[in-house]
Amino acid sequence: MNVDSESSGGHLEPCAKCGDETAVGSPRFSDRRESALPTGSTGYLCAECIAGIRATGHFEGLSDERMVEVWAAYMTGGWF
Secondary structure (H helix, E strand, C coil): CCCCCCCCCCCCCEECCCCCECCCCCCCCCCCEEEECCCCCEEEECHHHHHHHHHHCCCCCCCHHHHHHHHHHHHCCCCC
């Protein structure tokens, strides 16, 4: 499957941090992480953004899966 975000009207599965496409067929698909969001939908982070978040030191000691959940909850306002 070839993902063409321009013809489909936008990204199908964007990274929650940078917005780059992570859907099947995109260059970032193989190394993305996904998590259930507080809204019940699925959120994604690309490996580059995971590395950048880890570099800040705020998520030290968390698994990638748990860090994605925490970051996605933060991005969607799920901590309120």
